[in-house]
Amino acid sequence: xxxxxxxxLWAVAAPAMAQDxxxxxxxxxxxxxxxxxxxxxxxxxxxGGLAGPNLYGAAGGRAGAQPGFNYSRWLTRLGEQGVTWxxxxxxxxxxxxxxxxxxxxxxxxxxxxxxxxxxxxxADIWAYLDALxx
Ligand code: HEC
Numbered sequence: 244x245x246x247x248x249x250x251x252l253w254a255v256a257a258p259a260m261a262q263d264x265x266x267x268x269x270x271x272x273x274x275x276x277x278x279x280x281x282x283x284x285x286x287x288x289x290x291g292g293l294a295g296p297n298l299y300g301a302a303g304g305r306a307g308a309q310p311g312f313n314y315s316r317w318l319t320r321l322g323e324q325g326v327t328w329x330x331x332x333x334x335x336x337x338x339x340x341x342x343x344x345x346x347x348x349x350x351x352x353x354x355x356x357x358x359x360x361x362x363x364x365x366a367d368i369w370a371y372l373d374a375l376x377x
Contacts, residue, residue, distance in 0.1 A: 267371025270364040274298070277359070280375055288375050295357060301328055302373035315356040317344050324348070334365035 275291035278298045282288055288299065296312040307314045307322030314322075326332065326347060336343040340355030361368070 263367045263370040264374045266364060267367035267369065270361070270368050271371055273359075273361055274368070277357075280372070282376065298372055299375065300372075300377045302330075302333070302369050303377050304328055315354065317348065317350075317353045317355060320348060320353075330366060330369050333369050337361045337365055337368070 271289065274295075275289065277292045277295035279287065279291035279293070280289040280299050281297050282299055296309040296314070299309075304327065305322050306326040306328060307318040307320075321344065324347075328336075332343070332347075335346075336355075337357075337360070339360055340357040341353070344353040344355045345351055
């Protein structure tokens with residue numbers, strides 16, 4: 244029964260998701276100047292620069308939690324306050340990282356060190372990151 248349900252859900256969800264993931268994969272080329280995606284076992288799922296943290300598991304993961312990355316104190320504080328990336332938070336963050344950080348921390352002095360804005364396709368990029376694993 245469970246197996247049947249899974250297959251049925253997959254059949255319904257697959258066409259839309261496949262498209263989103265493909266678009267997200269293409270859009271992620273906007274991010275690779277600073278981000279790469281590396282699985283915990285070291286497999287490089289997507290090559291990219293080191294200026295930003297590894298985004299493996301960012302979809303649904305705790306903010307500021309990638310081991311070994313030197314986050315700004317503001318992003319570290321987001322994580323300490325328990326912020327976990329949801330699709331909405333992720334979209335708001337990449338649309339305007341500093342504004343998002345100010346809003347959530349309630350601190351007008353807050354800044355994000357990510358000097359890039361992406362105002363479209365956040366849901367597709369999320370789907371791509373999510374598909375690569377958490
Ligand atoms: C110019 C470099 C640059 C580009 C391009 C860039 N980022 Fe970033 N990103 C950063 C840096 C640096 C940080 C860490 C910010 C901090 O510590 O305040 C970051 C942080 C993040 C985080 C938080 C990660 C965590 O561990 O909590 C997410 C999510 C993110 N970026 C997504 C994206 C996505 C998606 C794109 C492409 C649409 C992108 N970034 C493009 C530099 C960049």
